[in-house]
Amino acid sequence: MDTMNVCCNQITPSNSKELHVLAVDDSNIDRKVIERLLKISSFKVTVVDSGSRALQYLGLEQESNSTHFDDLKVNLIITDYSMPGMTGFELLKKIKNSSTLKQIPVVIMSSENILTRIDRCLEEGAEDYLLKPVKLSDVTRLKDSILKTETTGIDQLQSCRIKRKRNDDWLPQPAPKFARL
Amino acid sequence: MEQNHTKRQIKVTRNSLFEQGYLDEQFSQLEDLQDEANPNFVKEIVTLFFSDSTRLIRNVENALESYPLDFCKLDDYMHQFMGSSSSIGAKKVKNECTQFQECCKAMNADGCIRAFQRVKQEHAVLKRKLEAYFQVSL
Numbered sequence: 001m002d003t004m005n006v007c008c009n010q011i012t013p014s015n016s017k018e019l020h021v022l023a024v025d026d027s028n029i030d031r032k033v034i035e036r037l038l039k040i041s042s043f044k045v046t047v048v049d050s051g052s053r054a055l056q057y058l059g060l061e062q063e064s065n066s067t068h069f070d071d072l073k074v075n076l077i078i079t080d081y082s083m084p085g086m087t088g089f090e091l092l093k094k095i096k097n098s099s100t101l102k103q104i105p106v107v108i109m110s111s112e113n114i115l116t117r118i119d120r121c122l123e124e125g126a127e128d129y130l131l132k133p134v135k136l137s138d139v140t141r142l143k144d145s146i147l148k149t150e151t152t153g154i155d156q157l158q159s160c161r162i163k164r165k166r167n168d169d170w171l172p173q174p175a176p177k178f179a180r181l
Numbered sequence: 182m183e184q185n186h187t188k189r190q191i192k193v194t195r196n197s198l199f200e201q202g203y204l205d206e207q208f209s210q211l212e213d214l215q216d217e218a219n220p221n222f223v224k225e226i227v228t229l230f231f232s233d234s235t236r237l238i239r240n241v242e243n244a245l246e247s248y249p250l251d252f253c254k255l256d257d258y259m260h261q262f263m264g265s266s267s268s269i270g271a272k273k274v275k276n277e278c279t280q281f282q283e284c285c286k287a288m289n290a291d292g293c294i295r296a297f298q299r300v301k302q303e304h305a306v307l308k309r310k311l312e313a314y315f316q317v318s319l
Contacts, residue, residue: 027264027265028229029226029229029230029233029265029269030265033214036214036219037214040214040216082260111263111267133207136214
């Protein structure tokens with residue numbers, strides 16, 4: 001017996017809206033991967049290939065602050081550190097120095113585990129520093145903390161994160177999972 | 182019967198790629214991102230990797246022909262190469278890129294040339310193996 005499927009145009013979970021992430025990376029492979037990681041985690045994603053394009057995009061979204069353009073509003077910026085032209089660090093600084101953009105959390109991604117670099121980024125106001133290759137568990141953790149940030153104080157969470165990041169550096173890397181059978 | 186044999190063959194090939202150190206955990210991570218809506222995700226990423234890396238190899242070859250060697254530029258190319266190798270879980274290729282970068286930092290021209298031969302070698306081997314695995318030409 002066939003049941004009738006009622007198609008709902010607006011199936012939105014009652015307790016969350018879709019967060020919009022702007023991802024910045026000069027590597028096309030990494031852009032594709034981060035986009036997939038974010039989409040699978042139910043983020044809405046915009047991907048650009050440079051810091052200047054990111055600022056362009058953010059500049060555009062600044063102009064449209066009315067409720068009609070709510071879907072352009074960026075809730076999180078995730079950027080590669082090493083990029084030609086404007087580095088992720090420079091992009092971070094520009095965002096944190098902008099009165100209109102500084103409230104947007106910025107996460108840095110880097111293949112290099114350099115403690116001084118991590119410290120510098122966190123001190124400049126980065127929300128987190130992810131080691132590449134970025135894993136799904138990193139994105140899930142990020143999503144949880146961004147959702148919490150929206151409801152709790154940002155400063156409180158940031159100081160907790162800085163402490164945790166420092167502690168994490170001293171933990172040995174987990175052994176990679178071997179072949180799946 | 183034929184289909185089961187092929188499926189088993191694919192599984193065996195995949196496991197050996199991990200056991201022999203050609204691929205690491207990151208490749209599994211990419212496989213986890215594949216689903217019914219995106220069934221070719223891994224193949225797409227791998228295809229992108231090989232078209233990118235072929236270009237980078239050409240750039241490095243050209244750079245290695247200049248005298249004196251521009252170690253900064255070479256290091257930069259290798260950083261990109263290493264980054265994308267790491268992103269797809271190409272373990273051996275990534276390791277050879279790291280060796281190359283060490284030679285750049287030491288400004289060791291002969292070392293760079295030798296290391297690059299090994300990068301190209303591992304790259305070619307991986308390409309062959311992944312083509313067999315995906316049963317397409319990449």
